[in-house]
């Protein structure tokens with residue numbers, strides 16, 4: 591057992607490097623840049639002129655008119671980090687709030703999903719309010735305001751006065767020790783022609799790998815992990831980690847995959 595463990599460690603060291611390119615890359619959720627933008631508008635309510643522009647290009651603006659008008663932006667996958675947006679126009683009374691949720695089931699302009707402050711009623715987690723008077727220009731969340739583990743962002747006007755914004759982005763803060771989030775040393779590819787979705791297993795692995803990364807990083811300094819909200823470690827998460835980050839383990843166990851150094 592002891593010998594097994596030490597030869598495993600040695601092999602991991604020898605095998606540091608990138609996974610070869612292949613069809614599995616299409617399933618990798620990790621973005622090429624740590625600055626990500628919302629990919630689509632899930633819904634708008636009330637009056638939000640040009641909401642679709644918020645996902646098209648950084649300089650395109652949307653204008654909220656009326657108290658409680660809101661837009662729900664979809665980031666396409668689980669993200670977490672420091673949000674910023676540009677306030678292009680606001681009156682001295684314009685104000686707005688942000689709410690966050692991982693599942694569309696909990697989209698709500700008045701509260702976030704219950705992942706930070708869980709209560710029996712599911713309403714422990716409120717909104718982040720940005721109150722009047724707003725300063726025009728780039729607004730960036732503080733480290734303390736950053737949010738982990740969300741896919742949907744709701745931006746709601748909280749005043750009758752108009753508000754024009756653009757340039758919504760998020761600087762991912764998990765996995766701070768990795769410059770390139772796509773650079774997995776390992777890979778997983780297991781087409782199953784007998785199943786209605788031949789790529790089901792591969793999708794599952796990469797989704798698990800990304801969810802695992804979104805909870806990860808060395809515990810040093812102000813970083814964000816969303817593991818806390820799950821309040822447990824899934825054994826399967828460890829397996830995802832092993833496979834995507836260290837292909838050699840699979841090789842050792844199953845003699846299936848090529849490795850870089852032998």
Ligand SMILES: *[C@@H]1O[C@H](CO)[C@@H](O)[C@H](O)[C@H]1NC(C)=O
Nearest residue numbers: 625648674676727728757759
């Ligand atoms: C848009 O946001 C980025 C941060 O992602 C920032 O660096 C840039 O200055 C912003 N542009 C404007 C015009 O505010």
Ligand SMILES: *[C@@H]1O[C@H](CO)[C@@H](O)[C@H](O)[C@H]1NC(C)=O
Nearest residue numbers: 657658683747748749750751
């Ligand atoms: C906006 O609407 C909410 C409830 O719908 C209300 O509580 C709040 O006072 C309104 N705010 C303004 C500035 O009118």
